[in-house]
Amino acid sequence: MKELTDSHDDFQDAAVLRERLAGDGYLFFRGLLPRDVVADVHEQLARILYDSDWLARDADPRELVASGRAVEEGSAGFFGAYTAIQSTEAFHRLAVRPELLELAGRLLGEDAFAHPAHICRIAPPSPGANPTPIHQDYRFIQGSVDTLTTWLPLSAAPPEIGGLRVLAGSPRLGVLPVKASDGPGMMRAEADENHPEWRTTSYRPGDVLLFGSLTVHGAMPNQTKQLRLSADFRYQAVSAPMARDLLGTGKPHYHPEVPDFATLTRGWTSTECVEVPAGVQFVDRWDPRVDDVPTPPSRFAYI
Numbered sequence: 301m302k303e304l305t306d307s308h309d310d311f312q313d314a315a316v317l318r319e320r321l322a323g324d325g326y327l328f329f330r331g332l333l334p335r336d337v338v339a340d341v342h343e344q345l346a347r348i349l350y351d352s353d354w355l356a357r358d359a360d361p362r363e364l365v366a367s368g369r370a371v372e373e374g375s376a377g378f379f380g381a382y383t384a385i386q387s388t389e390a391f392h393r394l395a396v397r398p399e400l401l402e403l404a405g406r407l408l409g410e411d412a413f414a415h416p417a418h419i420c421r422i423a424p425p426s427p428g429a430n431p432t433p434i435h436q437d438y439r440f441i442q443g444s445v446d447t448l449t450t451w452l453p454l455s456a457a458p459p460e461i462g463g464l465r466v467l468a469g470s471p472r473l474g475v476l477p478v479k480a481s482d483g484p485g486m487m488r489a490e491a492d493e494n495h496p497e498w499r500t501t502s503y504r505p506g507d508v509l510l511f512g513s514l515t516v517h518g519a520m521p522n523q524t525k526q527l528r529l530s531a532d533f534r535y536q537a538v539s540a541p542m543a544r545d546l547l548g549t550g551k552p553h554y555h556p557e558v559p560d561f562a563t564l565t566r567g568w569t570s571t572e573c574v575e576v577p578a579g580v581q582f583v584d585r586w587d588p589r590v591d592d593v594p595t596p597p598s599r600f601a602y603i
């Protein structure tokens with residue numbers, strides 16, 4: 301598979317970044333976030349996974365060697381550990397790091413904020429767990445088509461541990477039809493799994509992959525004995541509409557299986573990192589599986 305293009309040296313250049321995002325549908329930044337900040341989150345989450353019995357007892361928890369009790373996202377036995385992870389302030393604070401908010405604002409051309417549904421992925425080895433099927437985020441996130449996703453490895457993610465791959469140029473395909481599938485999200489976009497423009501890399505903590513909501517992407521199978529630990533966060537312009545959740549607005553990922561932020565944030569130093577700014581307009585959700593979703597116009601004018 302082809303290697304991702306590194307945009308690290310163009311981080312300050314909004315015009316270059318916007319043009320590359322329009323053409324490729326993604327931007328990759330090697331080492332954008334301080335390694336010690338990511339390492340601290342990794343360590344806190346590894347401790348939770350160890351205490352939840354998801355990790356082998358005879359290995360250093362930081363190695364994330366899976367025990368037989370590590371389960372696929374959303375299945376029985378998942379929500380205890382996931383609630384503890386969602387209660388971890390340092391994890392949520394990663395989403396509002398100045399590097400990420402500035403990057404989103406630079407690309408969108410105005411102030412941006414992070415959706416509070418910050419997602420942590422704990423991908424167990426395959427077979428046994430299915431990797432996230434290829435998809436476009438627009439059907440899941442809805443609201444503004446220009447919502448941006450960042451995907452961050454929280455531990456080293458060489459291709460064999462099943463990091464993310466993106467299909468370069470895929471926003472030009474518009475909103476694709478979907479089929480039911482196994483794996484997180486349970487929907488697969490109808491795109492060519494073997495296209496020559498699939499790209500990935502050997503991810504390291506501190507790296508950031510950003511893509512638009514029409515970019516086709518998915519995870520690869522985890523062929524190691526370790527858990528793959530990563531985060532995905534979403535950003536949108538303050539002036540753009542945000543999709544209302546079924547049970548309110550600005551809820552945690554997997555709410556209501558995961559408690560509300562009022563419970564998760566007990567004892568935190570600040571809750572700002574999980575708040576939606578005042579004045580954001582909300583719109584209703586539509587059924588993400590419907591066949592013909594018109595492709596909304598994008599400020600990135602995908603070419």
Ligand SMILES: O=C(O)CCC(=O)C(=O)O
Pocket residue numbers: 421423431432437449450451464484517518519530532533
């Ligand atoms: O990390 C994964 O397995 C899936 C992440 C993803 O698809 C996303 O960020 O939209």
